Amino acid sequence: MNDNIKKQERRVFVQDEHCPIRNVVAQIGDKWSLLIIFALVDGPDRFNALKSRIEGISQRMLTQTLRDLERDGFVERTVYPEVPVKVVYELTDLGKGLAKPAWGLVSWANDHLGDINNARVAYDRAD
Template sequence: MAKAKPEKRVFYNDEDCPIRNVVAQIGDKWSMLIMFALVDGADRFNSLKSRIIGISQRMLTQTLRDLEREGYVSRTVYPEVPARVEYELTEMGRDIVKPLYQLVSWADKHHDDIKRSRAAYDEKV
């Protein structure tokens, strides 16, 4: 008797899909870079902007807001003149960078292979 094939997973475009609802947010162009910049500790907006080369002020602002909304980053305003604002990873943010570090390490290990694969593909098309 033949073994039944397992059904393939279906990925819904709704709030219940953890890939679309959670992973997509941290996997965007800037979120992981911001979180890794905050691994070293709390930092101010302009310092983050100078350390994440190529990010615009608008994009840094929006991504920090998104990360704060998701619970990965906290924003603290200190009552000084001028006001001082610092961003830092929350406990959940520190927790998520651990598996993300594995992904980054994998990407570093395979970066040359991926570049060669892209070049070979581009030559074919």
């Protein structure tokens, strides 16, 4: 190796609240969060309507993920004092801001799904 070539600095990913990947990206990169965010891009919705639109999610998981998204400021929960009580979930401005770049990732994944599947098949054959 040439001594004149400087060693490239490598990022260190610390495990604390200051690491955006561990703190934010891991949360929204779970199995359900982006699906809920994209479902709410269409507008506010009630719990059961969301559950019916996100195949495979359990009531417990939808409840927990909505709470996590609300805690992080991506989703707002509004309770209307009616009989029966009406609860509506909608994206906050922060959630809408997240949906835009996240859609870029989803679009990329859609465009490259065939390539990824081919790579997986080739990898699995090599084992």
